[in-house]
Amino acid sequence: MSLLSVRDLTVKFGSRTGPVTALNGISFDLARGERLGIVGESGAGKSITGFALMNLLSKPGYIDGGQILFEGEDVAQMSPRDVRAMRGDRMAMIFQDPMVTLNPVLTIGQQMIETLKAHRKLSTQEARQIALVKLKEVYIPSPQDRLDQYPHELSGGMRQRIIIAMALLLDPKLIIADEPTTALDVTIQADIMALLLEMCQSNQVGLILITHDLGVVSQVTERTMVMYAGRIIESGPTRSIINDPQHPYTQGLINALPQQTPPGQRLKQIPGTMPTLATMPKGCPFHTRCALVGEGCMTHVPSINQFGSSFVACHEVHRLQNEVPAEDVS
Amino acid sequence: MNSQRDKTPLLRVDGLEKRFDLDRGILESLKFKNGKLAIETRAVHAVNTISFEVEKGDALCVVGESGCGKSTIARMIAGLLSPSGGAIHYDGARIDTLRGKALLPLRKKLQMIFQNPYASLNPRMTIAQTLAEPLRYHNPGQSKGELQDKAISVMKSVGVDPAWGARYPHELSGGQRQRIAIARALTVDPEFIVADEPISALDVSIQAQVLNLMLEMQETHGLTYLFITHDLSVVEHFGTKVIVLYLGSICEMADTRTLFEAPKHPYTKALLSAVPQLKENQRSHIRLQGEIPTPINLPSGCPFRTRCPIANTRCAQEKPQPLQQADGSVVACHAVEEERLGALNPA
Ligand SMILES: Nc1ncnc2c1ncn2[C@@H]1O[C@H](COP(=O)(O)OP(=O)(O)OP(=O)(O)O)[C@@H](O)[C@H]1O
Numbered sequence: 001m002s003l004l005s006v007r008d009l010t011v012k013f014g015s016r017t018g019p020v021t022a023l024n025g026i027s028f029d030l031a032r033g034e035r036l037g038i039v040g041e042s043g044a045g046k047s048i049t050g051f052a053l054m055n056l057l058s059k060p061g062y063i064d065g066g067q068i069l070f071e072g073e074d075v076a077q078m079s080p081r082d083v084r085a086m087r088g089d090r091m092a093m094i095f096q097d098p099m100v101t102l103n104p105v106l107t108i109g110q111q112m113i114e115t116l117k118a119h120r121k122l123s124t125q126e127a128r129q130i131a132l133v134k135l136k137e138v139y140i141p142s143p144q145d146r147l148d149q150y151p152h153e154l155s156g157g158m159r160q161r162i163i164i165a166m167a168l169l170l171d172p173k174l175i176i177a178d179e180p181t182t183a184l185d186v187t188i189q190a191d192i193m194a195l196l197l198e199m200c201q202s203n204q205v206g207l208i209l210i211t212h213d214l215g216v217v218s219q220v221t222e223r224t225m226v227m228y229a230g231r232i233i234e235s236g237p238t239r240s241i242i243n244d245p246q247h248p249y250t251q252g253l254i255n256a257l258p259q260q261t262p263p264g265q266r267l268k269q270i271p272g273t274m275p276t277l278a279t280m281p282k283g284c285p286f287h288t289r290c291a292l293v294g295e296g297c298m299t300h301v302p303s304i305n306q307f308g309s310s311f312v313a314c315h316e317v318h319r320l321q322n323e324v325p326a327e328d329v330s
Numbered sequence: 331m332n333s334q335r336d337k338t339p340l341l342r343v344d345g346l347e348k349r350f351d352l353d354r355g356i357l358e359s360l361k362f363k364n365g366k367l368a369i370e371t372r373a374v375h376a377v378n379t380i381s382f383e384v385e386k387g388d389a390l391c392v393v394g395e396s397g398c399g400k401s402t403i404a405r406m407i408a409g410l411l412s413p414s415g416g417a418i419h420y421d422g423a424r425i426d427t428l429r430g431k432a433l434l435p436l437r438k439k440l441q442m443i444f445q446n447p448y449a450s451l452n453p454r455m456t457i458a459q460t461l462a463e464p465l466r467y468h469n470p471g472q473s474k475g476e477l478q479d480k481a482i483s484v485m486k487s488v489g490v491d492p493a494w495g496a497r498y499p500h501e502l503s504g505g506q507r508q509r510i511a512i513a514r515a516l517t518v519d520p521e522f523i524v525a526d527e528p529i530s531a532l533d534v535s536i537q538a539q540v541l542n543l544m545l546e547m548q549e550t551h552g553l554t555y556l557f558i559t560h561d562l563s564v565v566e567h568f569g570t571k572v573i574v575l576y577l578g579s580i581c582e583m584a585d586t587r588t589l590f591e592a593p594k595h596p597y598t599k600a601l602l603s604a605v606p607q608l609k610e611n612q613r614s615h616i617r618l619q620g621e622i623p624t625p626i627n628l629p630s631g632c633p634f635r636t637r638c639p640i641a642n643t644r645c646a647q648e649k650p651q652p653l654q655q656a657d658g659s660v661v662a663c664h665a666v667e668e669e670r671l672g673a674l675n676p677a
C-alpha cells in the first residue's frame with residue numbers, strides 16, 4: 001500500500017460570481033520514503049495542493065471531490081479532531097516563511113515541548129530531551145542554548161533548520177515542504193536542502209517538495225509532477241522530466257532557463273501567461289500558449305496517459321515525438 | 331591625449347562608501363571609553379571602499395547574499411542616495427555631488443529599474459500616463475502629439491500593445507508590469523540602466539521574456555547595464571563582467587567567463603558550488619560554517635573570515651586588498667595571494 005494515494009482531488013474557491021476551480025482532478029501516489037517534487041508557474045496550484053493534503057484549506061476554499069488516502073484513511077473525510085491529531089504527528093508541513101510556524105513570543109524549547117506534549121504522554125523533562133536530540137540531528141550549533149532563545153534571535157537559515165527539527169519531532173511519515181528555501185541565500189539554501197534530503201533518507205520519511213526551482217527538484221527528488229492551471233500536465237521520474245520532457249509546457253519551462261541557451265543569445269521564451277481561474281479557456285488549459293495546438297486542443301481537455309516512463313496530458317504529444325529535434329538536422 | 335580620453339570608462343566608482351547611522355539621540359550614544367565620556371555612533375557599514383569601472387556596452391552584474399549592499403550601490407549610482415565617502419564619475423564628470431536641478435541631465439542618461447514593478451508604478455495612473463510623465467518632464471518643449479507618438483513607439487519596442495495604454499497596473503501581469511517599467515526607463519533614451527533585481531519576482535517563462543527584452547535593447551539602443559541579481563545562471567547568461575560582493579566589500583571581480591571557469595575567492599567558490607545543477611548529479615557543495623556577521627559589527631581583517639574554511643591569523647588582522655590576477659580578474663583574499671587555496675574542498 002502506498003503512503004499517500006490521491007484520487008481525482010478537486011478544490012474550488014467560492015466567489016461572488018460562483019465557484020471557481022483551483023484544482024482539477026489531481027491524482028497521484030507516493031510510496032513510503034519517496035521524494036516527489038511539484039513544479040509549475042506561480043498560481044498553478046502547488047500550494048493549494050499542499051494545503052488540501054493537510055486538510056488546511058480555509059474559506060473560501062474547499063475540497064469539492066476526490067479522495068486523499070493517507071495510510072489508508074481519507075484525510076478529506078476526517079473529523080477536525082482527527083485532522084489535528086494527524087497534523088504535525090504523522091504528516092508535517094514546512095513553509096517558505098518560518099515565522100508562519102514559529103510563535104514569536106515563545107522560546108524554541110517551549111514550542112517544541114508544547115508540540116511534543118500535545119501528541120505524546122511525556123514529562124517536560126523527557127520532551128526537552130527529545131527536542132535537544134532533534135536540534136542536534138539538524139546540526140544546530142550549541143543546541144542547549146538555542147532551546148532558550150526566541151525565534152527573532154536566530155538567523156533565517158537557523159530558523160529554517162529549527163523548522164525542520166520541529167517537523168521531525170514526532171517522526172512523521174510525510175513532510176510537505178512548500179518553497180522551504182526560496183527566501184534564503186544560495187549557500188544556505190544548499191545546506192538546508194542537503195539536510196532535508198539526509199533527514200528524509202535516513203528516517204524513511206516521504207517528501208513532497210513544492211518549488212519553482214528545477215535545479216532543486218533535480219537534486220532532491222525521485223519523481224516530479226508538473227502543474228499548470230490547476231492540473232497535473234506531466235509526471236514521471238525526475239531525470240526523465242528534466243532530460244526528456246514530453247509535454248510542450250514542460251519543454252517550454254526547461255528550455256526557458258538561461259542554462260539552456262549559450263550566453264548572450266535570446267532565451268527560448270514561452271509566449272503569453274498562464275490563464276487565471278476566472279479566465280480558464282475551454283479545452284487544454286495550455287492551448288493559448290502552445291506551438292503545437294491542434295483542433296481538439298481547443299475543445300477537449302486532454303486526459304493523462306502513459307508515454308514512455310512518464311504520464312502526459314497532451315493531445316499532440318505523439319506529434320512532438322515524431323518531430324526531429326532541430327540540432328539533429330545537419 | 332586623445333587616446334587617453336577614449337579610455338574614459340562610462341562609469342567610474344572610486345572608494346565608494348555608505349554608512350547608515352543607527353543612533354539618532356546623542357544621549358543614547360554617550361559611552362564611557364577609557365574612563366572618558368565619548369560620543370559613539372553605531373552605524374551599518376553597508377558599502378565599504380568599493381572601486382570599479384563600467385565600460386560602454388558592458389553588462390556588469392553584481393551578485394552577493396541578502397544585505398551585502400547591492401541595492402545600496404545601485405541607489406548611490408542612480409543618485410537616490412548620497413555616499414558617505416568616495417566618488418562616482420559618469421562619462422568623466424563627477425555625479426555624486428550633484429543635487430536638485432543639476433541632476434536633471436544625468437537622470438535622462440541614467441535610469442533605474444526596480445525589483446517590484448508594482449511598487450514602482452503609480453497604481454492611479456494609466457499605462458499611457460505612466461509613460462508620458464517622464465517624457466514631459468525631460469522634454470518640456472514637445473507637443474502632446476509628439477509625446478504620444480514617442481510613448482507609442484516605446485510601447486511597441488517592448489512588445490506592449492499600445493491599446494494597453496488605457497489600463498492600470500493592477501490589470502497587468504507581473505511580467506507585463508515589468509515590461510512597462512522598462513518601457514518607462516527607455517522613454518527618455520537613456521545610455522545606462524541600473525536594474526536592481528528586475529526579474530527576481532517573476533516566473534521562469536516571464537523572466538525569459540524580460541531578459542530577452544533587455545538583451546534586445548542592449549543591441550538596438552547600445553545600452554550599458556549595471557544588473558543586480560542573486561541568480562547565477564542569469565549572470566552567466568547576461569553579464570559581460572561580474573562583481574561578487576560580500577558584506578559591502580568586493581571579493582572578486584572578473585569577466586563572466588573567467589569567473590565561472592576559474593573562480594578564485596573562497597566565497598565565490600562556495601557560491602558556485604552551491605547552485606543546484608539541472609542535469610548532473612551534484613558533488614556536495616562547499617559548506618560554510620561559522621557566524622554570519624552583521625554590517626553593524628564588521629569583523630576585523632577579511633570580511634569573509636568568520637565563515638571562511640581556510641582563514642588564518644593574518645585574515646583576522648589585515649583586510650585583504652583587491653589584487654589583479656594573471657587572467658585579469660581582481661581578487662581580495664590572502665589565501666589566493668599566498669597560493670594556499672588547495673585546502674578548500676567540498677565537504
Ligand atoms: N483565497 C483564495 N481565493 C481565491 N483564489 C485563490 C485563493 N488562494 C489561492 N487562490 C488561487 O488558486 C490558484 C492556485 O494558487 P496556489 O497558491 O496554489 O499557487 P502556487 O502554484 O502555489 O503559486 P506560487 O508559486 O505563486 O506560490 C491561484 O490562481 C490563486 O489565485
Ligand SMILES: Nc1ncnc2c1ncn2[C@@H]1O[C@H](COP(=O)(O)OP(=O)(O)OP(=O)(O)O)[C@@H](O)[C@H]1O
Nearest residue numbers: 350374376394395396397398399400401402403625
Ligand atoms: N536606510 C537604511 N538604514 C539603515 N540600514 C540600511 C538602510 N538601507 C539599507 N540598510 C542596510 O544596509 C545593508 C545593505 O542593504 P542593501 O539593501 O544594499 O542589501 P542588498 O544586497 O540589496 O540585499 P537584498 O539582496 O536583500 O536586496 C543591510 O544590512 C541593510 O539592512
Ligand code: SF4
Nearest residue numbers: 632635638645663664
Ligand atoms: S582572506 Fe582569509 S578569510 Fe578572507 S577569504 Fe581569503 S582566506 Fe578566507
Ligand SMILES: [Mg+2]
Nearest residue numbers: 046047048178
Ligand atoms: Mg505557492
Ligand SMILES: [Mg+2]
Nearest residue numbers: 400401402526
Ligand atoms: Mg537589494
